[in-house]
Amino acid sequence: MIELAAAIVTLAEEAPKILLVRSEAGQRASLPCGPFDPAGHRTLEEGLRTWVREQTDLHLGYVEQLYTFGDRFRDPTERVGGPRPVSVGYLALVRQTAVKNAGKGPAETAWGDWYRYFPWEDWREGPPAILDALIAPGLEAWIAENADKTERQRRRERVNLAFAIGGGAWDNEKVLDRYELLYEAGLVFEAAFDREHIEIRRAEIGRAAEPNLKSGAALIKDHRRIMATAMGRLRAKIKYRPVIFELMAPTFTLLQLQRAVEALSGGRLHKQNFRRLVAHEGLVEPTGQMSGATGGRPAELFRFRREVVHERPAPGVRAPVRVRRQAR
Amino acid sequence: MIELAAAIVTLAEEAPKILLVRSEAGQRASLPCGPFDPAGHRTLEEGLRTWVREQTDLHLGYVEQLYTFGDRFRDPTERVGGPRPVSVGYLALVRQTAVKNAGKGPAETAWGDWYRYFPWEDWREGPPAILDALIAPGLEAWIAENADKTERQRRRERVNLAFAIGGGAWDNEKVLDRYELLYEAGLVFEAAFDREHIEIRRAEIGRAAEPNLKSGAALIKDHRRIMATAMGRLRAKIKYRPVIFELMAPTFTLLQLQRAVEALSGGRLHKQNFRRLVAHEGLVEPTGQMSGATGGRPAELFRFRREVVHERPAPGVRAPVRVRRQAR
DNA sequence: CTATATATGCTCAAATTAAGTATAAGTCGT
DNA sequence: ACGACTTATACTTAATTTGAGCATATATAG
Numbered sequence: 001m002i003e004l005a006a007a008i009v010t011l012a013e014e015a016p017k018i019l020l021v022r023s024e025a026g027q028r029a030s031l032p033c034g035p036f037d038p039a040g041h042r043t044l045e046e047g048l049r050t051w052v053r054e055q056t057d058l059h060l061g062y063v064e065q066l067y068t069f070g071d072r073f074r075d076p077t078e079r080v081g082g083p084r085p086v087s088v089g090y091l092a093l094v095r096q097t098a099v100k101n102a103g104k105g106p107a108e109t110a111w112g113d114w115y116r117y118f119p120w121e122d123w124r125e126g127p128p129a130i131l132d133a134l135i136a137p138g139l140e141a142w143i144a145e146n147a148d149k150t151e152r153q154r155r156r157e158r159v160n161l162a163f164a165i166g167g168g169a170w171d172n173e174k175v176l177d178r179y180e181l182l183y184e185a186g187l188v189f190e191a192a193f194d195r196e197h198i199e200i201r202r203a204e205i206g207r208a209a210e211p212n213l214k215s216g217a218a219l220i221k222d223h224r225r226i227m228a229t230a231m232g233r234l235r236a237k238i239k240y241r242p243v244i245f246e247l248m249a250p251t252f253t254l255l256q257l258q259r260a261v262e263a264l265s266g267g268r269l270h271k272q273n274f275r276r277l278v279a280h281e282g283l284v285e286p287t288g289q290m291s292g293a294t295g296g297r298p299a300e301l302f303r304f305r306r307e308v309v310h311e312r313p314a315p316g317v318r319a320p321v322r323v324r325r326q327a328r
Numbered sequence: 329m330i331e332l333a334a335a336i337v338t339l340a341e342e343a344p345k346i347l348l349v350r351s352e353a354g355q356r357a358s359l360p361c362g363p364f365d366p367a368g369h370r371t372l373e374e375g376l377r378t379w380v381r382e383q384t385d386l387h388l389g390y391v392e393q394l395y396t397f398g399d400r401f402r403d404p405t406e407r408v409g410g411p412r413p414v415s416v417g418y419l420a421l422v423r424q425t426a427v428k429n430a431g432k433g434p435a436e437t438a439w440g441d442w443y444r445y446f447p448w449e450d451w452r453e454g455p456p457a458i459l460d461a462l463i464a465p466g467l468e469a470w471i472a473e474n475a476d477k478t479e480r481q482r483r484r485e486r487v488n489l490a491f492a493i494g495g496g497a498w499d500n501e502k503v504l505d506r507y508e509l510l511y512e513a514g515l516v517f518e519a520a521f522d523r524e525h526i527e528i529r530r531a532e533i534g535r536a537a538e539p540n541l542k543s544g545a546a547l548i549k550d551h552r553r554i555m556a557t558a559m560g561r562l563r564a565k566i567k568y569r570p571v572i573f574e575l576m577a578p579t580f581t582l583l584q585l586q587r588a589v590e591a592l593s594g595g596r597l598h599k600q601n602f603r604r605l606v607a608h609e610g611l612v613e614p615t616g617q618m619s620g621a622t623g624g625r626p627a628e629l630f631r632f633r634r635e636v637v638h639e640r641p642a643p644g645v646r647a648p649v650r651v652r653r654q655a656r
Numbered sequence: 657c658t659a660t661a662t663a664t665g666c667t668c669a670a671a672t673t674a675a676g677t678a679t680a681a682g683t684c685g686t
Numbered sequence: 687a688c689g690a691c692t693t694a695t696a697c698t699t700a701a702t703t704t705g706a707g708c709a710t711a712t713a714t715a716g
Contacts (some may be wrong), residue, residue: 002330002414004400036398038412044398068416070330070364070372070395084366086330088396161638171641255662273705275664280703296662297712310489315497320704583693601674603695608672624693625681648673 003087004048005033005223007066007230008058010111011247012096014259017111018227020219021055029112030220031227032056033087040258048090056109062246064237066229074222088170089226091233095245115266116217118231121175123267131163135187139163142185145194162263170323172266175232176327179225189218192206206220235265240314242283246305253299255293267321331415332376333361333551335394335558336386338439338603339575340424342587345439346555348547349383357440358548359555360384369569384437390421390574392565394557403552417554419561421574443594445552446559449503451651452595459491463515469492470513498651501592503560507553517546563593568642570611573632581619581627582606595649605647610636 006032008019034051041047049060066089075085115122119130143257162177164170180302182188218224238244244260252260254275264270278284284302291299308315336347336359339653348357350390369375377388394417403413443450447458472482490505492498510516546552566572572588580588590597606612611629619627636643 038400039409044396044414047398065395068372070375070416072366072370081367086364086372088398106533144418157638168638169641253663270705270707271662272664272666272707277704293713294662295714296660297664297714299663310485310496311334313497322705364683554689581694598675598694599693600697605673621682622693623683625683625695627694 001083001085001262002044002045003033003085004036004090005046005169005226006050006052006060006063006085006090006092007031007033007227008052008094009230009234009247010058010094010096011260011263012111014263016114016263017119018114018230019056019058020110020112022110028218028220031223032109036088041058044088048088052092053248058094060092060094062243064091064233065089066091066226066233069222070325079176087222087226087227093234093243093248095162095247110192114227114231117219117227118175118179121172121179121231121266121299123172124168124210135163135182136165138187139181139185140292142187172321172323173232173236175235176225176228179228183225188224190222190224193220238264238316239318240316242304242308242315242317244317245311248304251287251301252302253301254284255299257302261317261319262321265321267323269319269321274317278317278320282311282317283315284315329411329413330364330372331361331413331417332364332372332378332379332418333359333554334376334388334391334418334420335359335555336380336384336420336422336443337558337562338422338424339591340439342591344442344591346442346445346558347384347386348438348440350436350438356546356548359551360437361551364416364431372416373418376416380420381653383642386422388420390571392419392552392561393417394419394561395549415550415554417557419558421571423575423577437474439529442555442559445547445555446503446507448506449500449559451500452594452596454588463491463510464493466515467509467513470515474629474635500649500651501560501564504553504556504562507556511553516552517558518550518552563596565644566592566644568644570632570643570645572634572645576632579615579617579629579631581629582612585630589645589647590649593649595651597647597649602645602647606645609643610639611643611645611648 006019008145010017010019019032021032022029024164032052034047034055036044036047041050045065051061052058068086068088071088072082072084075088120128120135122128139159143152143159146152146155158177158181160166160168162174162181179188183190219227223274234243238261244257244264248257249261255276256269258269258271258274261274282305286306287301287303289301291301334347338345338347347360349360350357360380360383362375362383364372364375364455369378373391373393376391380388392401396414398412398414398417400412402415448456448463450456467487471480471487474483479580486505486509488494488496490509507516511518547555562571566589572585572592573579575588576585583599584599585606586602589602610633613633615629615631617629619629
């Protein structure tokens with residue numbers, strides 16, 4: 001059986017949102033998903049669009065396949081020797097205006113804040129507190145718990161690479177690496193649920209807080225992993241493809257565009273250089289109209305220049321994301 | 329049923345090679361592949377490794393999932409209402425020394441030249457002749473054949489984008505776009521076989537030559553599409569990840585490294601700048617040993633610096649591939 | 657009118673890139 | 687041994703890109 005799952009992303013109030021389905025009250029939410037039907041669906045992608053339409057009333061525009069997950073026991077309720085569900089994960093982008101939230105019936109849909117599920121990924125206001133408060137000590141404990149020295153060495157290396165501890169720079173694309181590390185270390189709720197390890201971990205780091213909150217909100221099965229894959233892919237993609245405009249209104253100010261990129265990237269940009277970049281890359285063109293002032297000098301409204309796709313090999317917002325270094 | 333298929337790439341004599349399996353004499357070759365077995369395979373990737381080991385005696389190192397293909401009638405022998413095979417495509421890299429070619433039994437394996445299947449992708453000696461001789465006129469005919477003006481416009485735009493006709497620069501990563509365009513235009517053998525359209529096309533461009541040769545050698549089912557996906561991904565990846573070293577011997581000269589990058593990228597590099605790049609990126613370090621002279625001054629042998637992965641966010645061979653512009 | 661906020665133009669130094677020139681150190685044929 | 691040829695490697699130079707900041711313009715709030 002093949003399951004199709006979609007990470008549907010939009011932007012609202014300078015924050016990335018993801019569409020979630022909550023089947024029963026009190027249960028962990030899930031991504032919109034459903035089984036692939038070879039008889040009814042001409043292609044995998046068409047199957048996905050159909051499911052999303054049925055579950056959320058949304059008509060998807062930009063859709064991109066991410067990855068196919070087929071590991072044993074991804075769903076912890078899977079029985080030994082039983083059927084193995086394989087899921088194909090997708091990333092979809094929709095404009096905020098296109099949102100039609102069902103919010104009714106047994107499968108209630110709602111937009112969830114990306115960073116509620118990955119609080120350690122938002123560096124816009126500096127290093128997230130959760131890193132020092134929970135993640136760093138948790139990972140340290142995970143490294144130390146292993147008896148084998150070589151394995152400890154390997155764990156430390158992975159931690160340093162993914163979380164940029166000790167020299168390296170924070171790479172905002174390594175979303176999946178970080179999530180998988182936290183999962184292995186038992187620091188996300190899913191791992192606890194799946195492996196009943198979280199009690200041990202909590203004792204080790206001397207905290208009794210709710211892991212569901214401390215390490216981001218949990219989703220059903222491996223849906224948070226799919227979300228991490230989507231986030232990493234999207235962060236990489238905006239650098240060399242103008243996908244950001246899939247999330248923007250037809251016209252926008254340059255600051256709105258910058259805030260959108262920052263929301264996805266999880267860091268801050270240099271304003272003057274950003275505007276130079278998008279102008280020089282020919283990504284946008286002025287409309288001549290002015291925005292309703294937002295507390296300062298009114299800004300000019302721009303629109304996306306679709307032609308750039310034909311002019312440059314890799315048009316995208318390559319502006320380097322500034323991330324304030326962690327003081328450790 | 330889920331099929332696992334691998335595009336296994338190596339380098340030999342300055343040419344990229346791909347591992348192919350020929351089941352019966354006279355038949356089109358296929359990629360090493362086999363069905364996913366949920367009972368026996370713990371993960372999809374493990375399933376793939378097992379199949380490759382069985383079919384080719386190869387133990388894969390670097391493996392990366394590419395894409396999952398599930399369109400109806402990818403296999404033209406699929407019956408309406410019958411089972412739909414879904415295939416998960418993989419890219420694998422092996423060193424030439426690791427080759428153990430079975431070459432026996434019913435499933436004979438052999439290394440095939442990448443560019444035999446995609447002759448229009450090799451720009452190392454300038455624009456490939458096949459572009460002007462067959463592809464450009466064939467695509468022109470395909471554009472012209474449509475009655476609807478808007479559709480003709482759209483086709484021309486796609487052709488211009490993918491094949492860099494009229495202004496744009498040849499993008500060596502758009503391998504899949506180009507293949508799909510040729511398929512739609514009926515210019516590759518698979519399309520002819522699948523849709524019996526090639527006769528029409530051949531008449532239109534006034535040639536009676538064997539399409540199997542003219543537009544690259546064909547593979548079974550959609551395996552050439554998987555190969556195109558692999559090629560595009562690999563060309564993109566060497567720019568920001570040091571995967572090229574998966575294909576190099578433990579030590580190598582800088583020219584050997586350059587030739588390897590050129591073979592994959594399908595273009596030429598500026599020698600002095602290339603060596604400055606790899607040195608400055610810290611990708612390699614000198615061993616102190618010298619190579620056996622190859623007709624000139626002996627070159628120093630270098631080795632890959634594994635540590636670079638921890639030092640820089642995206643270490644790779646970002647040297648711009650020089651492609652001599654087409655004179656049109 | 658003043659403080660404040662945002663928008664936008666411009667400068668400047670540092671770093672990177674593209675394209676050479678120059679020179680070194682071998683092989684090969686005669 | 688000598689000259690032609692091949693490959694390796696160091697260095698130069700101009701153009702372009704990047705990172706950071708200054709200065710000024712135009713709005714709102716009180």
